[in-house]
Amino acid sequence: xxxxxxxxxxxxxxxxxxxxxxxxxxxIHTINQTDQGIGIVALLPGNDPEIILxxxxxxxxxxxxxxxxxxxxxxxxxxLIRILPKDKIGPKNAGKVYAVMPxxxxxxxxxxxxxxxxxxxxxxKKRVLLADLDPLGGTVSFLLKVKCxxxxxxxxxxxxxxxxxxxxxxxxxxxxVDILLAPEVLVEGISDxxxxxxxxxYARDHYDIIILDAGNVxxxxxxxxxxxxxxxxxxxxxxxxxxxxxxxxxxYLDAPRVGRD
Numbered sequence: 001x002x003x004x005x006x007x008x009x010x011x012x013x014x015x016x017x018x019x020x021x022x023x024x025x026x027x028i029h030t031i032n033q034t035d036q037g038i039g040i041v042a043l044l045p046g047n048d049p050e051i052i053l054x055x056x057x058x059x060x061x062x063x064x065x066x067x068x069x070x071x072x073x074x075x076x077x078x079x080l081i082r083i084l085p086k087d088k089i090g091p092k093n094a095g096k097v098y099a100v101m102p103x104x105x106x107x108x109x110x111x112x113x114x115x116x117x118x119x120x121x122x123x124x125k126k127r128v129l130l131a132d133l134d135p136l137g138g139t140v141s142f143l144l145k146v147k148c149x150x151x152x153x154x155x156x157x158x159x160x161x162x163x164x165x166x167x168x169x170x171x172x173x174x175x176x177v178d179i180l181l182a183p184e185v186l187v188e189g190i191s192d193x194x195x196x197x198x199x200x201x202y203a204r205d206h207y208d209i210i211i212l213d214a215g216n217v218x219x220x221x222x223x224x225x226x227x228x229x230x231x232x233x234x235x236x237x238x239x240x241x242x243x244x245x246x247x248x249x250x251x252y253l254d255a256p257r258v259g260r261d
Contacts, residue, residue, distance in 0.1 A: 012080070013038060017055060018045040018066065025058050032059025039080050082197050083227050094204040095127070099212040099229035101222065103236040103246035110139050112235050113213035117177050120209045127207040129171075131180040131199065133225060134215035135190045138182025148172040151183040152199055153190070159198035167202065178207070194220040200228045217249045226258045 013031055017024040024042070031040055042055040042063040052063055061083065062076045098116065102109035110132075117130035132140035133152055141147060150170040158166060171178045180199070183190070196212075203210045214225050217234070226232055232253070236246040250260065 010038060011084075012041065014041045014043055015060070016043045017051065018043060021051060021054075025054055028055060028058040028060050039084050041076065041080075082195065082224075095129075095207040095210050096231075097200060097204065097210045097212065097229045098231050098233060099214055099225045100233045100235060101214045101217045101226070101249070103217075103234055103249050104242050105216075107235045107237050107242055109233075109235040110134075110143060110213050112233065113211050114140060114143055116233075117209070117211045118175060120211075121176050125208045127178075128176070128209045128211070129178045129180065129203050129207045130211045130213065131203070132182040132213045133196060133199070133221075134182050134213060135193055135221065136186075137215055138213070140179065140213055141181045141184070144174055144179065146172050146174055146179060146181070148179075148181050151181050153183050153187055153193075155180065155199055155202075156193075159202075162198070162202055164206075167206070194224060196221065196224045197228060200225075217252055223253075223258070226253055232258070 015024050015028050015031070028040055028042065031038060039061045040059055042052075042060040044051060044055070044063055044065050047065050055063055062079055064072060064076055098113075100109050100113035100116065114130060117128050121128045130140065131152060132138040135153070148171065152170075155162065155167075155170050158170075171180050173179065200210070212225050212229065214222050216222055217226065234246060234249055236242045254260065
């Protein structure tokens with residue numbers, strides 16, 4: 001199995017769990033250990049919570065319950081698109097996403113993210129986006145002394161009809177870098193944010209480099225940023241509390257299959 005995966009580098013594997021559950025679980029485990037970036041879909045004979053849990057524990061990314069229907073298949077594929085690494089499923093010429101995340105507060109992650117964006121611009125990248133995706137404590141607008149009537153929350157609300165003209169209204173620019181800001185004040189539903197894919201998917205098609213300034217690593221919203229990023233920069237300092245927080249953050253990111261590679 002390991003040699004087969006190494007030779008062909010598949011993006012997605014379907015494992016039949018309908019006939020031999022024990023061997024199927026062993027197969028899922030082997031695939032997961034060989035390539036943790038691959039999507040593993042377990043094909044199940046019925047809605048058995050115990051078998052589903054066992055498959056997920058062994059490393060299954062998603063599951064399908066027979067008999068299959070178009071709605072179930074579409075929902076599963078959409079989930080896989082959201083959580084699998086972009087080098088597995090995305091176009092090769094898509095923009096690269098860096099998620100800059102602090103191990104704890106006041107580690108300088110926003111400073112790193114901001115300088116990284118402008119450094120990419122100086123290195124010759126034509127299209128660079130700096131996105132402040134910290135819904136509660138975003139400080140990019142203060143740091144760069146820029147303002148905009150809209151924020152990334154407005155982008156999420158209008159994701160179904162997002163086009164070039166609408167996007168230009170949602171961002172501001174400085175020294176050739178486009179900037180998507182966090183909301184200046186708390187808005188309704190801010191605590192329910194879970195999926196940043198509408199922002200990332202649009203940005204990948206229109207930018208060479210996308211820098212995400214995240215509030216932290218914890219919670220569905222920040223985890224979504226980590227899962228969609230090509231690379232994660234976990235920012236810490238040389239103080240013991242910050243180093244301990246960095247270790248906790250790494251352990252947290254390991255659990256939902258955000259690989260350290």
